[in-house]
Amino acid sequence: MEEMILKLKQEIIEVLNLEDITPEDIDNDAPLFGEGLGLDSIDALELIVLMEKNYGIKLQDPAKGKEIFKSINVMAEYIQKNRTR
Amino acid sequence: MLQESRVNVLSVKQISIQKPLTEEWMTNPEIHTENFVRAIDPDFRQFISAGDARRLGKLLKRALATSLSALHEGGITNPDAIITGTGFGSVESTELFLEAMIRDGEQMLKPTWFMQSTHNTASSLIAIHTQSYGYNSTYTQKGLSFECALYDAWLQFGLGRISSALVGGHDEMTPEFAGFMRKAGHLLEGEICSEAAVSALLSTREQEGTKALCTVAGVEVLDSPDAETLDHAVRSMIAGNIPDAVLTGMSGNATNDGYYHFLKKTLPEVPLLRYKHLFGVNFSSSAIAFYAAANCLGKGFIPPVLTLTGESVSCSKGILLINAVEGRHYSVILLKPLCGKL
């Protein structure tokens, strides 16, 4: 799981172009949206694309993203359960 | 059209194939020999945080940096109007989205690329960043886009609706699109395909602690004028006062250059100037012309690099700017030096 979390953080940094951030900077339990990393609705859409591209998980409803992207840990758990790739 | 108050150019900033955000090109220009040259970018971190920059392509970063720089120098935080001209918009994002769409069978496409590719993104970005709720528009008329934006600003000033406007001309290029420009005949042999981002801050009010560069005395844009109409447009613009020089878009492109030489009949003895040999050619070239002329007037002289003779020309009466596009569209702009108070 730890390896997967590191990979996920690197993918998020790349896809969202978070130039100044390293995986160590992202706390696994910190909120990704609002405070914490301060991501917004467009970033959420980019993460939905990331999940489909890298893990084969298709999300039809963007509102579901709010729960899944709560934190790195929540996101990693969801991916682990639902990945098809 | 009579202006009740004069429209002054408080500041104009550029990012181009010359050193960015400076006028160093006037005395020490970069010399380019390749036929496609990308702009020289400043360190954007002095204007834009990493967090904000993450979603911005080059065109948007340049539009924002030149805008913030012009606003800062002109001493205005929220202009009454933000009006942008761009011929092609964010080419890089358009290309990325289009190529991914074709390659990946219309699946899993990045929304950020699509968002950036709509042409009005620059105008809105500046408004969002500065929290400006005023008049906001974007013009996409090829090599005339900047003039169309300026013309709108001119109208708004004339109708008494605004007292300040940020007017921009921004275009970027990729190697692929540079190839397209040549295939479509927008660029000819000998012309350098380049990029440009220009933001000009205009105002009818005197700003404390700031000295304006010059005054906008007239703006005219014409589609397919005959020789007589064009001649008349030039003559009415100058109204009997011969300018110091005419800044033309001459670049070795016979379709357009022909007219510039015709100008010698309308304005004999008036030196012709050129700028495309320094700044290259793109759909926002005319914005560079505006920038160059405004800064010459601000400094009171026209440097040898712009003249055909290689000699400096003094600048106390005004500069007429003429842009010919595809031998069909023409813009005529007159910039005059400041004389005394408003």
Add this chain to the structure above:
Amino acid sequence: MAQNRSVSITGFGIVSAIGVGKQETLDSLLSNRTGIGRLKYLKTVHTEFPVGEVKLSDEEMERILGIAPGTPATRTALMGMLALHEALSDACLGRGDLLQAAFLNGTTVGGMDKSEQYYTDFIENDTRNEYIKSHDCGSCSEMTADRFGRFRYITTISTACSSAANAIALGGDMIRAGRADIVVAGGSECITKFHLNGFNSLMILDRELCRPFDVTRAGLNLGEGAAYLVLESDESVRKRGVKPIALLSGYGNACDAYHQTASSPDGEGAYLAMSRALADAGLAPADIDYVNAHGTGTPNNDVSESQAMIRLFGENMPPVSSVKSMTGHTTSASGSVEAAICILALRNGFVPVNYGWTNPMDDGIVPNMELKPSCRLRNILCNAFGFGGNDSSLILTATD
């Protein structure tokens, strides 16, 4: 004073999913008939999205226009030509009249319908170079206008969904400032794979027929179309001996300055655009008889626009409806397509219905569901709100 100069509308033309020309459009509106259905013309994998296509193929449009097969033409320009032809005929304008006139066109996709088809050819060979020339927005406007003659001034506005509205407003400004006596203004936009996929990536398309201002709304349906209004000064109207069919009595432009693709929760930009239009026309909210809302059917727009309207009209909300569940969202052309529909409403005395609406929002307006035939409308407020917070409103007024 320039500001008070009257701007007359002396003709218009329209093409959309609900009709080619004014008569068909009027029939659809009066019969409450939607033009949204399954994709027929655009070649895309995303056939799951209902769309409002103009019911003509490119070839059929070329045949109607008498354009020789093989002549380079983009769908946006073809639709534009159909609408422009009708507008010029309606206003009795000939080739010679255009020499001193302006053509102001709103479009954001330009020639993308062909560029996306031939992109690989653009790179690999020289077989489609004429379509590289027609890719950009400005070229699209020229292609549309050139068929009818040479104008004195042509420009293109690309402010996403408010493009055509801004073109009309600019036309009003040119006439008020005495810079032109005749201006043809509006917009045209065809559906492309580019923006169908773009909107899909933003997850704002509905897989069902859209339901503006309905609590179950889930997104928009894309549409396509073109419409142009002929605007004239009083002097020109007198000189040509024509009769205005409506007045452009005011307009307002504001930036929401909130987000590139979402509207602010309190609808600040929308509120400012509508307020400025009213102030420009010298009217009070109580003078508005009908609001043609932007009403896209997205969760975001409809709540934001509702909030803005509630702030503006308070307890005295006039009838409001969105026609986008009939025409689809015609994006850059929507400002002029819907302005044309408003003129039909003024001239024929009816209030367009918010087709497909059933359930009220908790925090939104309740739209108009009755045609109200033979009603007398005096002033109509027409909204067009674009990505990037480019918000514009027009006010169309009946002639006496």
